[in-house]
Amino acid sequence: MKITIIGSGFSSLAASCYLAKAGCEVDVYEKNSTIGGRARQLKKNGFTFDIGPTWYWMPDVFEKFFNDFDKKASDYYLLEKLSPAYKVFFNENDSIEIADNLKSIVSTFESIEKGSGKKLESFIEEAKTNYDIAIKDLVYRPGDSIVELITPQTALRVTQFFSTISKTVKSKFKDFRLQQILEFPVLFLGAKPSNTPGFYNFMNYADFGLGTWHPKGGMYKVVEAMESLAKELGVKFHVDANVEKINIENNTVVGIQVNGKTIQTDVILSGADYHFTETLLEKPYRQYSEKYWDKKTFAPSSLLFYVGFDKKIKNVNHHTLFFDAPFEQHAIEIYDTKQWPQNPLFYASFPSKTDDSCAPADFEAGIFLIPLAIDLEDTPEIREKYFNKIIERFEKLTNQSVKENIIFKESFCVNDFKKEYNSYKGNAYGLANILTQTAFLRPKIKSKKVANLYFTGQLTVPGPGVPPALISGKIASDKIIKTYK
Template identity: 30%
Template sequence: MSERTAVVIGAGIAGLAAAGLLSREGHRVTVLEARAETGGRAGTWERDGFRFDTGPSWYLMPEVFEHFFRLMGTDAETELDLVPLAPAYRVYAEGRGDPLDVAAGRAATALFERVEPGAGARLESYLESAREAYELAAGRFLYDTYASASGLLDPALLRRLPRLLPLLARPLASHVRRRFADERLRQILGYPAVFLGSSPYRAPSLYHLMSHLDLAEGVRYPMGGFGTVTAAVERLATAAGARIETDAPVARILTANGAARGVRLADGRELAADLVVSTADLHHTETALLGEGERTYPESWWRRRGPGPGALLVMLGVRGALPQLAHHTLLFTEDWRENFDAIFGRAPRIPRPASMYVCRPSATDPSTSPPGHENLFVLVPVPADPAMGRGGVDRGGDPAVEAAADLAIAQLSRWCGIDDLAERVVVRRTAAPGDFAADLRAWRGGALGLEHTLLQSAMFRPGNASRKVAGLMYAGGSVLPGIGLPMCLISAELVVKRLRGDRSAGPIAEPPRTEAAGGRR
């Protein structure tokens, strides 16, 4: 019997994970990455002793990472150096004076009670509901390929429908507002919708489950940065036999008789394969790499969908200390609805002022900046529109992008009491929706993937297998189960479940523990 061959398009975490899992399934795997480096959205950039993560920076859902590592014959403790963050994050609210430090567990309950008498007990009830919802999602939805309706017809799930349906029918913001009066507490419970590429006014309240992750489980950080996570997955994939080729953009998925037969690269080479797994942006895969009659999701489908937000990224190397900022810091505008309307509404524009996220990894990890300096990563959610332009190094981006970055730095300086922040910047790089569109082929320059609204989640989200081309499968943030590093790991696992014919709603059974397959270098 000849060895099965597979080509994986894209070496982000979904592509690397798919390569590792497929290699362990017995495939001979080649990964083709268009860019010069692996990592995709979860990349890194270094300059003058600073090392920036250019994408994900919150380590949540640790059990998903642990499960993937165990499928690969190892564990997170072997592959990563994880440390808990205390506080989990800091919140500055416009016009509200001193910031709030948010920690997990009883500390969160105490904080809510101090801010709003009676809110501590209500938070405990809220988090119990969030835990139940998260366990339901993990057990019934996240690992389901939806190749059949059997998981949805499970009697245990049907019995929970009376409690589940109201959580699907109203937005997260309404769910929170009914329980808490202080706007800062509402924002703390509503902001996880942004992790899902959405708004608390658009995401269904079932996603209150996200608060279980930060307020109950806590937030961790992999020492060395998030590049160590993708490096670990890459290391395991190559140890399992996968071959990774960079600077290798794919121009076409080759088909014959309705089935995938390999790929053609931009340089004209052709690679034959029994299986093609595209982890590239789904819109790019469907509309650029396939012929019109081969598209499961043609352009007409995309016109009825939402891409989630774009992002203005500002990476700053700063001279001197920044104790005003925690490892994770969130800045919330007073008129939050107006902020999200600017991003998702009928007249999209950059919010001013803007809610934003700031990561200061040098608060935890001195390896991210030279001595006497700090590392800042600023993310401002903006409309997904490549016309905003592209960023650059040392003010080398488009004027509109650099002007927006200046406003973000000024707002951060003013709100957090860092009067001389702009004068202390020694390294600066910006990125914007135009970069996401050009470098990552992201649909409409979106920063994350398809927005998690009700009709773009679970069984309504694009699946992991083409309905038009046999042997063509998908993984990554555009498809099931959704956005974020843990979801991308699960999406790679769903490819394997499809190939196995596994229609269960749960994860693949982990193999017996053997000698670790990788290990930190």
């Protein structure tokens, strides 16, 4: 059976491997010149940056993927556990480092708020139970019906689906810094902590329990590993291959049009943006209207800067978060008022702190990210204004001057997400994981209107993030294999 996959992000790569292993003839079509979708690389003047994801969390999910092919992640790349995992700045004289083990993190909490150490231990214990329920079972379900979520374990936790992370955290911890550190991981799910079900505290176990890792050479090494595995299994990749149309006959997929050429196929799986993929169909074959998409709560977009410094940067870790601005206000500007933030929180990554291959000797590679509302006006002037805003704060908070040490900087924002990835309204992470957009309430993996058309990736189940993308690829491929084998 001939299967055509549109896009080559993590979900497409995962699906291509599973489908090829099942004996299908698999071709992957990528509009850009390199494989990886949003997980691409920028190489410049001896510096290497991950353009997309920079956090390697949930190593067990990656391991499970490779194990499914009798491989290990270490067959392809070297992983290093970051110690400390990351650092959070609250103001000039106030920063907290998160260690690489729970015992030390408990001590840190206790030193900041008396009694919080014991509370953290029980909070993480519950988070681990939720992680085991979610990541080892629930997230691998196809999102077909509410019944998938009803298990003996979830029945005992029903109240957690109707409470929020924010409420849970604030009821246990009083120090605002500890609250923000515990609320931060759900930002990976693309929603406000005040809108995210309490059950999702499993992300806190991913953070404090499993730790933060770095693949030597950067996240793109994972893309290269999956591409290599796919090729071993017989998958064919086509780059600079822009899919312009999905051809339908008798309500069934028959092929695609790529760069003006028609290619026949039996099944199409799209890992490209779900909304964009439906625009490749004539209107009667689209499942979801423009009104449907417009009403959805999307995860943020981002303004990113990739900066080469001609010196080592002090007082920062590989991953450093800057929470010296009001958390709630920035969240409101992303999700509610949908405007450029007045005083944004931001994140910086310095991979060359861990990995010599990311920058020339004695130099530093810096990645800066500001979460933003989707579909904002995006101009070079606005980007420059925000770079100056955060770099001034960065200098003040880390007590050093760095502006004069910038060799170059590149940026990536809303317009680039639209142009490079056909991303709906320039979103960076897909649909937010709020209660009304969880599991069976997300756009479906299998088209209800067109036979042999399937979807995978961050706009369908299970949701945003790299590990969920791998899982999405498995769910979609399982569905296809069960239908046709």
